[in-house]
Amino acid sequence: MPKSDKLQGSLDLLILKVLSRRPNIHGYAIISAIRQISEEILKVEDGSLYPALHRMEEEGWIRAKWTNTDAGVRRRLYELTKAGQKQLAEEESRWQHVTLAVNRVLRMA
Secondary structure (H helix, E strand, O other): OOOOOOOOOOHHHHHHHHHHHOOOEEHHHHHHHHHHHOOOOOOOOHHHHHHHHHHHHHHOOEEEEEEEOOOOOEEEEEEEOHHHHHHHHHHHHHHHHHHHHHHHHHHOO
């Protein structure tokens, strides 16, 4: 099995994509969504996710707000900004170019 913990440059793309489809979710929900959608192949650790979220918030790609659940648990919810939507499009384009190049190498005779 390949090493699933090496997301090499794709973490921003994955986070932005999840937030584009599921706005106003907390960090653990982002981790769970990536794991579930990838059928347990991609696993993001807290130690990678939260620094990325903070950096992306500083870049203006996402915004965060604190909220309390009905059970009184305080959670930070994240959502994509307009700048984040633009960044997502750029990240998706870059990813398509990289995967195309990798596939060319894999298919070479």
